[in-house]
Amino acid sequence: xxxxxxxxxxxxxxxxxxxxxxxxFADERFAAAFGVRGAPATSPGVLALVTxxxxxxxxxxxxAAQMVVRAIDWKYCLGLELTDTGFxxxxxxxxxxxxxxxxxxxxxxxxxLQVLKDKGLIGAGSKARTDSTHVISAVRDLNxxxxxxxxxxxxxxxxxxxxxGWLATVIDIPEWNQRYGxxxxxxxxxxxxxxxDRLAQVYGADAVRLLEAVWSPSAPAWLVELPAIxxxxxMLVQNYQISADTRGRQVIKMRQADDDGLPPxxxxxxxxxxxxxxxxxxxxxxxxxxxKVHLTxxxxxxxxxxxxxxxxxxxxxxNVATTGSTVPDVKATTPIHAAxxxxxxxxxxxxxxxxxxxxxxINTAADTYGVTMVTPASRDTSAQARAGTGFAKDAFTIxxxxxxxxxxxxxxxxxxxxxxxxxxxxxVITFPTGACHPCPARTQCTASKRGRRHLTLRPQExxxxxxxxxxxxxxKTWQDDYALRAGVESxxxxxxxxxxxxxxxxxxxxxTRLQHAFSxxxxxxxxxxxxxxxxxxxRTRTSHLARLDYTLAA
Numbered sequence: 001x002x003x004x005x006x007x008x009x010x011x012x013x014x015x016x017x018x019x020x021x022x023x024x025f026a027d028e029r030f031a032a033a034f035g036v037r038g039a040p041a042t043s044p045g046v047l048a049l050v051t052x053x054x055x056x057x058x059x060x061x062x063x064a065a066q067m068v069v070r071a072i073d074w075k076y077c078l079g080l081e082l083t084d085t086g087f088x089x090x091x092x093x094x095x096x097x098x099x100x101x102x103x104x105x106x107x108x109x110x111x112x113l114q115v116l117k118d119k120g121l122i123g124a125g126s127k128a129r130t131d132s133t134h135v136i137s138a139v140r141d142l143n144x145x146x147x148x149x150x151x152x153x154x155x156x157x158x159x160x161x162x163x164x165g166w167l168a169t170v171i172d173i174p175e176w177n178q179r180y181g182x183x184x185x186x187x188x189x190x191x192x193x194x195x196x197d198r199l200a201q202v203y204g205a206d207a208v209r210l211l212e213a214v215w216s217p218s219a220p221a222w223l224v225e226l227p228a229i230x231x232x233x234x235m236l237v238q239n240y241q242i243s244a245d246t247r248g249r250q251v252i253k254m255r256q257a258d259d260d261g262l263p264p265x266x267x268x269x270x271x272x273x274x275x276x277x278x279x280x281x282x283x284x285x286x287x288x289x290x291x292k293v294h295l296t297x298x299x300x301x302x303x304x305x306x307x308x309x310x311x312x313x314x315x316x317x318x319n320v321a322t323t324g325s326t327v328p329d330v331k332a333t334t335p336i337h338a339a340x341x342x343x344x345x346x347x348x349x350x351x352x353x354x355x356x357x358x359x360x361x362i363n364t365a366a367d368t369y370g371v372t373m374v375t376p377a378s379r380d381t382s383a384q385a386r387a388g389t390g391f392a393k394d395a396f397t398i399x400x401x402x403x404x405x406x407x408x409x410x411x412x413x414x415x416x417x418x419x420x421x422x423x424x425x426x427x428v429i430t431f432p433t434g435a436c437h438p439c440p441a442r443t444q445c446t447a448s449k450r451g452r453r454h455l456t457l458r459p460q461e462x463x464x465x466x467x468x469x470x471x472x473x474x475x476k477t478w479q480d481d482y483a484l485r486a487g488v489e490s491x492x493x494x495x496x497x498x499x500x501x502x503x504x505x506x507x508x509x510x511x512t513r514l515q516h517a518f519s520x521x522x523x524x525x526x527x528x529x530x531x532x533x534x535x536x537x538x539r540t541r542t543s544h545l546a547r548l549d550y551t552l553a554a
Contacts, residue, residue, distance in 0.1 A: 004076035013529045014053055014077035020532060023079070024115055025049055029107050033098040042087050046078050047095040048108040053077070054092070055499050055522035065089035100510045106320075109517040112524060113318060113343055121313045121528070122298055128318060128347035130296040130336060130356065131488040132329055133496075135322070135512065137277035137290035138504040142270065144239055144254065145196060146184045148203040151235040153180040154272040155210060158228040163220060170213040176206070197254070204240045204252040207232055231272050238263050266326040276509035280325035290504060293516050294321040294332050296340065297491050299351070301484055314531040315491070318345045320520040322513040329355035337369045349374050351485035359462035362469060374482055377469040383447065390444040393455060394467070400460045407445065407453065411435040421456075429455035495523055 008015060017024065023045065030044035053074060054064035067074050069086040099105060116122045142150060156176060159167045167173075179202070190196050211233060214223045223229060241260050243251050255262055262268060265279055270289050281287045296319040300312055319339050323332055333356045340346045350365065352375040365371040384390035397406040403416040414432035418425070436442055436452040446453040457463050472478045495501040499519035504512045 003082065004072045007072045011533070012073040013056060013525060014071075014073040016529045016532050017049075017053075017525055018077040018079070020528070021115055021119070025108055025111050029111055030099070030104060033102040033104055042091055042095075044095065046080075047092065048111075049078060050074075051092060051095070051518050052108065052521045052525060055518045056525055058498070058500070061092045062089040064092060096506075096511065096514055100508075100514055105510060105514040106517050109320065109521055110343065112521050113345065116316060116524070116528075117344065122316055122318055122345060124344055124346050125348045127299050127301075127349045127351065127484070128296050128340075128345075129299050129351035129485050129488040130294055130319075131353060131485075131492055132292050132294045132332070132355075133492050133502060134280070134282065134286065134288045134325065135291040135293050135501070135516075136288055136503050137271070137274055138507050139271040139274045139277060139289075140185055141289050142184075145189060145200055145203070147270065147272070148200060148207070148235060148239060148254070149180070149184040151232050151272040152203055152206050152210065153184065155207075155226075155228045155232040156180050158226055159210075159214075159223070162226060163223060166220060166223075170219075171210070179206075200254040201252055204236065204242075204254060207236045207240070208242065208250075208252060211236065228272070231269065231275065234269055235272070238268055264326075266324065274507040276324065276512075277504075278325045288325065290325050291509065291512055292323050292325050292327065293501060294319075294323070294329070294336060295488070295491055295495065295520065296320070296336060297488060298347075299484055299487055301481075314527045315487070316524050316527060317491070317520040318343065320516050322509065322516045324509070329353075330358050330361060333357070333361040333373075334364055337365055337371060341369055346371055348372065351375070351482065351488075353485065354378070357469070359458050359466045363462055363465045366465070373469075374478075374485070375469075376473050376482070377466055379470065384445070391441070391453075393457070394470075396455065398457070398463075405429050405431075405455060407431065409439055409441055411439065413455075425459050427457045427459065429457060491523075494526075495519060498523060498526060 004015060011019075025045040025048040027043055027045045030048070034041055034044065050064055050068060053059075053067070054061070057067075059067065065086055065088065068078065068080070069084075072082075075082060075084065099107065113122065156167070156171075157180075190199060211229070213219060214229055239255055239262075241253050241255050243253075245251050253260075268278070269275055270277055270279055277290050279287070279289050280292075295317055297315050297317045298313070299315050319336055321332055321336055321339065333352070337346065337350075346369055348370075349372045352373060354376045357373055357375040357377050359377075362373050362375075362377065365373050379385065380393050382392055385392035391408050395408050399405070405413040405416075407413075411431060412435075413429045414435075415428075415430040417428045417430070419428050420426070431453045433450060433452045436446065439445070442451065448454070458466065473482070499522050501516060501519045505515050506512060
């Protein structure tokens with residue numbers, strides 16, 4: 001301790017963690033990932049803390065292992081003797097693999113949340129905000145032709161190790177080595193459309209031949225259980241069409257999206273080395289292959305009372321959720337609330353952008369979790385509402401008890417039909433032609449060829465929840481309150497700058513979840529250290545020219 005204090009008179013992040021939080025990660029929480037036999041393992045609590053510091057300082061496994069040996073402040077944080085020689089850097093990757101294998105990706109993050117709750121830095125009933133960002137996978141982006149070739153190559157590589165003798169009897173090794181010896185990204189693909197189509201046929205024919213050989217009675221039965229073989233089969237089904245010509249000969253052709261169709265993006269594999277990553281798009285400018293991460297942090301307005309004479313605590317991440325890239329934000333809302341409820345950290349008010357709410361999530365958040373979602377709800381999409389003229393849905397009076405709707409001209413609906421539209425409950429209201437056709441306001445109400453108005457409503461509880469939300473967001477006070485959500489954008493930026501959260505370090509969704517959990521830990525430790533040392537938040541960047549402009553304007 002004296003050596004560490006002498007070397008770091010002002011302290012460091014690692015020393016602050018030890019002084020303020022103590023032993024954050026207890027070994028018992030990770031016991032399920034370690035056996036009871038064999039030589040003693042390195043303390044999993046120590047490895048978890050090393051991993052957290054590694055993410056906070058942006059180090060590789062080798063660099064982190066070296067810091068354990070030579071950094072005095074790290075030894076202080078970890079509670080190690082000065083003479084401790086540390087461990088081999090490969091221990092860190094094995095530790096991560098154990099956590100993933102036993103479903104403990106969030107274990108360290110949950111332990112930190114409990115410590116922060118005990119310290120009074122976070123708790124339920126406050127305010128929180130959530131936003132998401134895209135995550136680029138750790139594998140190379142492949143087009144469908146490259147995917148076909150690399151998937152065949154990956155399967156051949158596995159078979160060359162698992163059943164070399166058998167493989168030599170079913171394929172021409174020199175010929176296939178010429179075609180699949182090097183990765184597809186190590187040489188330039190043909191530019192001619194004809195040559196590319198021919199190469200696609202060759203890849204498809206090789207895939208079919210390999211699968212037929214694996215499933216033949218003479219092949220070892222266990223070959224079909226190899227993951228690379230199943231990946232090859234999936235690639236073939238998703239990207240190729242196998243048919244017969246007029247002479248009965250087999251025709252193998254790569255599917256075309258417009259003519260033959262392709263599986264939905266959420267099901268279509270994009271790499272033989274990461275079966276969880278998917279292509280996704282957001283708007284017209286963002287197109288990526290990977291995942292999506294949702295960060296939820298505590299927040300408070302400048303005029304919120306901090307408490308009994310205590311400074312306001314820092315904004316800390318209380319939940320991190322990693323999903324597939326094709327999962328829309330609205331599908332993550334309820335799971336986020338469920339995770340916060342499990343942690344005992346449900347906020348009273350939850351600030352989110354327009355991608356997260358729908359009638360069901362707003363209602364579930366309020367009724368099941370007691371959370372008020374402060375978020376712009378979807379607007380009325382009727383032609384009248386979009387045009388801003390005529391009679392939108394809110395101009396009609398709904399009597400839920402008698403199942404009747406009255407239009408602004410006093411006419412009542414003729415039909416009330418509960419239906420299911422794409423799996424969503426709805427109610428279709430139809431007004432009689434006899435009432436709508438002679439109505440003087442018909443042009444303001446409908447452009448239907450039949451001359452009568454139709455309304456589609458949600459069930460009463462959901463309809464009223466949406467109506468309340470839409471009415472609230474029209475108020476100036478709501479808009480001022482909702483401005484608090486914008487601060488989460490800076491959290492996303494800080495997570496990218498400090499931990500590189502936008503680029504997956506590992507392959508597969510479980511390991512990416514582990515990465516994001518430790519990224520959240522590192523971000524929380526960084527923020528707490530700044531708060532402990534009275535470091536104020538940085539000001540918004542303003543150029544000297546902008547400041548001069550403000551001065552002259554004043």
